[in-house]
Amino acid sequence: MELWLEKNDAATPHRLVVTYPLLQGQPSFVAEFTSWTTEPPLSDSEFTFEPPADVKKIDPTPAVASGTEGRK
DSSP: OEEEEOSSSSOOEEEEEEEOTTSTTOOEEEEEOOOOOOOSOOOGGGGOOOOOTTOOOOOOOOOOOTTOTTOO
16 A cells, blocks of 8 residues: 655645555556645534434444354
């Protein structure tokens, strides 16, 4: 994985390269970041998750490995 940053105090990302060396042909993904806008600064509230009113929270249950249910 490569992350190309601008060499200044902001260290703005410009490119992300992800290469998969274990896959045939070593495919890679490249993302180019342009037109960064850092003004006005973002507030913490913009990153707060607010679920829709009609959703219900479901607590996760432990997973059971395949073929082990009921064994002693």
